[in-house]
Amino acid sequence: AVSSGAPMELDHIHIKGAREHNLRSVDVKIPKKKLVVMTGVSGSGKSSLAFDTLYADGQRRYVESLSAYARQFLGQMEKPKYDVIRGLSPTISIEQKTTGTNPRSTVGTITEISDYLRVLYARIGTQHCHLCGDPVQGQTAQQIARELATQPSGTRLILLAPILVNRKGEHRELLAETRREGFVRLRVNGEIVESEGLESLDKRRKHTVEVVVDRLVVGKGISSRLTESVEVALKIGQGMLIATEPDGEDRVFSESMACGKCRVSFPEPTPQSFSFNSPQGMCVDCNGLGTRVEIDLDLVIPDPAVSIDEGAVKPWGANVSEKTGWSAGFRAQICAQLDVDMDRPWKRLPKRLRETLLYGAGDRTFRVQWSGRSGKGTFDQEWEGIVPRLERRFAQASSERAKRWYAQFLGNAECSRCGGTRLRPESAAVRIGDESIVQVSSRTVTEALEFFRKLSLEGAAAQIATEVLKEIRGRLDFLGSVGLGYLSLDRSGPSLSGGESQRIRLASQVGSEL
Ligand SMILES: [Zn+2]
Ligand SMILES: [Zn+2]
Incomplete structure (x- = not known):
């Protein structure tokens, strides 16, 4: 007869012909949903059966079930030597050796919470300027033009593209190029001048030079010209433009992540830029050590x-x-x-x-x-x-x-640059809900749970973060439920007791919801 529905789950794991390492074609049935203990003299093959056969095949089958795309990152896993294994569920394993052979490991890295935090900060963190603390945001040409167009009708706008910021020299070549490109006016050290006839600058002084891209009056029907000029200015200014009024203050706009006030730009954050072990994330002054001579x-x-x-x-x-x-x-x-x-x-x-x-x-x-x-x-x-x-x-x-x-x-x-946080200051200035990754990583498990419980995200950020937050919360929940809520995430691996480190390693397995 043809059976319907899901096949019945076996009540045992059936192994035939296990030959890994020193096993000699072992046949064995292991009951499921029971606590099973394997005993024997050392060298009798307990580990070969438990870890190298059962656990290894569970892992292999899990990986095979993933998409080809995911598999390419995990590499090929070899099939253990056996004839038949039936009734195997997904497997996890905890070995009884202590963690922390790596002196740089922490509760966060062992549980992989740190990895997920880095992904989270790269995806939904808000960059702040590490110098002045202002939030930093890039804008598109359309957004900048729209914002400029909201000025009262009749406002006289000057659009400038910065081409030189506070640099000493005569800058003959640069000046010649602006003339060749057909720009009639420049602003040199705050003063608007004609480009014609300006061959060189005082070579002993530092100079700031902008190209005057357009001068216009805000009013009806200006939006397409404004957008066009903004685009030109951003192109010449390599993503930056300054809008000013005669005798008015400068407003700096940026296409990329940049602080207009401090004139610094920020790289697009990636998970690596939050790791002090990565060249992209480490403080350049102390090489990610946190201290320096x-x-x-x-x-x-x-x-x-x-x-x-x-x-x-x-x-x-x-x-x-x-x-x-x-x-x-x-x-x-x-x-x-x-x-x-x-x-x-x-x-x-x-x-x-x-x-x-x-x-x-x-x-x-x-x-x-x-x-x-x-x-x-x-x-x-x-x-x-x-x-x-x-x-x-x-x-x-x-x-x-x-x-x-x-x-x-x-x-x-x-280290005075990173304040001992080991991270480059730009990365340490990225925040989620007002906290940097450095602050979150120094919380205890209980405090971190509280932080993520209160964290309310909206719109796109909430969607992007769902999966990652689930992984983080799952692990934190587990750590809390096995009585480790008092440990801080940056507690170093080598300082953990045997019992603590076993429970922590279990958290990384359970959290991944195999
Ligand atoms: Zn700033
Ligand atoms: Zn440093």
């Missing part, structure tokens, strides 16, 4: 309770205000002009002053007097800052003795 403030200012004249700034020594030598006298004059009280404990100087002394005074110049045997005079000098100066002098030091002297101020400090 740099000037250590605690070594430069060992005792903030003493004043500068008492020797607070170690590389300067004591009695700074009385010193007259070349660089010491220079420091004393800078301090005087900055109004630094040399007798006040370092830590009680205003923060602004301490920062200036340590990291420099920017473009401000100081008039410094000097006198010596050859005469006397004054000169203008910028203040570089204690820390940049030590860094520079260490890098430039040629003698061993000088190198050693500067090296006394170097420490294995937390």
Whole structure:
């Protein structure tokens, strides 16, 4: 008779002729839905049967059931040596060796939660500017044109395409090219000038140059011309354009992800850009280590309770205000002009002053007097800052003795660029629901569950994230239900107990809902 419906499930797994490793054509029936224990002296083939035959074939069958597309990433799996296996369900396995042979592994990486977080951040994270914190978004030419057209009728608009930002030089070739392209006007360092006859710029100064692409008055029937000009400007400006009004403020628009205020652009985020093990994601200053050898403030200012004249700034020594030598006298004059009280404990100087002394005074110049045997005079000098100066002098030091002297101020400090997060700052500035991947990864399992429970996504983001969120929540739920809610996701693998690490590895299996 022909049976109807699903075939009846066997109540046991039937293995015939298992020959993996040292197994000699073993036939065995293993009851299902029971706890089955295999015992035997070591070397008798327990693992060969359980892991290398049953588990391996379950995996192989699962992979074969996937699409050809998915299979190409998983590679071919070899069929274990056996004649027949019937009644096999999908398999999972936990080995009794401890995890964490990899010192870089964490609860997040072992459970694969970190992998899913990276995918999630790449897909639905919102890029913020790592310098000013503003949200960053790219716009299409149409969107930019539409926004510009909402200005009140009669507004006079100037569309500019940036071609040079704050670069020193004469830029003859660049200027010649704009003339060849037929652009009549340029804006050079904020001033609109004719391109005809402008052969070169002052080679000692830094210049910012934009091409005037169009000048128009907002009103009816302007939209197609506006869109066209926006497109041209974006093309010349390599994705950036500036809209301004005569005597008005600049508004910077960008086609790609860029912060108009800080004039920095951001790469399209990928899962790799959230991994400190990947060149795309690692902080370039510390190579993803989170620490680097740099000037250590605690070594430069060992005792903030003493004043500068008492020797607070170690590389300067004591009695700074009385010193007259070349660089010491220079420091004393800078301090005087900055109004630094040399007798006040370092830590009680205003923060602004301490920062200036340590990291420099920017473009401000100081008039410094000097006198010596050859005469006397004054000169203008910028203040570089204690820390940049030590860094520079260490890098430039040629003698061993000088190198050693500067090296006394170097420490294995937390990387100042990434703040020890190991991630490039652009990636660490991508947020979901106001949190960066760094923040989410430092949560405990219970806190992370709470975060994802409260997370409300809308529209496209919600759809895109569904599958990934399911994987993350599934694993977190499991970890919570086996009593590991207290572990933080960035807890390192080697620091876990045997029991913890076994339950954690089970989570990565269960979470994938085989
Ligand atoms: Zn910014
Ligand atoms: Zn770093």
